[in-house]
Amino acid sequence: MLGRVNHVAIAVPDMEKGIAAYRDTLGATVSEVQKLPEHGVSVVFVELPNTKVELLEPLGENSPIAAFLEKNPSGGMHHICYEVEDILAARDQLKATGARVLGDGTPKIGAHGKPVLFLHPKDFFGTLIELEQV
Ligand SMILES: CC[C@@H](C(=O)O)C(=O)SCCNC(=O)CCNC(=O)[C@H](O)C(C)(C)COP(=O)(O)OP(=O)(O)OC[C@H]1O[C@@H](n2cnc3c(N)ncnc32)[C@H](O)[C@@H]1OP(=O)(O)O
Numbered sequence: 001m002l003g004r005v006n007h008v009a010i011a012v013p014d015m016e017k018g019i020a021a022y023r024d025t026l027g028a029t030v031s032e033v034q035k036l037p038e039h040g041v042s043v044v045f046v047e048l049p050n051t052k053v054e055l056l057e058p059l060g061e062n063s064p065i066a067a068f069l070e071k072n073p074s075g076g077m078h079h080i081c082y083e084v085e086d087i088l089a090a091r092d093q094l095k096a097t098g099a100r101v102l103g104d105g106t107p108k109i110g111a112h113g114k115p116v117l118f119l120h121p122k123d124f125f126g127t128l129i130e131l132e133q134v
């Protein structure tokens, strides 16, 4: 089912500090900030030779990363995103095994303009998984 690692996401309490750390301290190429109100986050992507790192900052009142940042106030690794060829087939296969697909199971359009879904971290060893159809 799984293809490449599309990105590893890090929740940050202050996006400007996150950008400065990756661009100025680590010397990486960092994208412009994208605001995604339908996901409750602002994001940038750090471009690496083999994958990307996504920096996430809460956006709006009901951000899904707000509770995570309350528990991890200096930030932390939030999710890993795997590519899949057919997200609906992957969803149905996972649900049949009892894995919890978050939300109502309908893929949303993610930061790359592609359908995404999330799987509950408690079903995958404490790691929140994002699936992105490529
Ligand atoms: C930019 C768009 C897109 C992209 O294209 O890349 C994105 O990446 S959007 C990223 C943000 N969106 C999401 O995270 C959506 C999915 N997340 C959720 O639905 C919720 O955050 C959640 C995972 C269901 C957690 O909900 P929450 O209200 O925070 O519940 P709890 O705080 O009660 O958490 C329950 C339990 O799970 C642990 N937890 C929570 N988040 C994580 C995490 N990221 N990694 C590992 N574990 C996590 C939390 O600690 C609780 O555990 P216990 O304390 O042991 O009960």
Ligand SMILES: [Co+2]
Residues within 6 Å of the ligand: 007, 009, 054, 079, 081, 130
């Ligand atoms: Co993501």
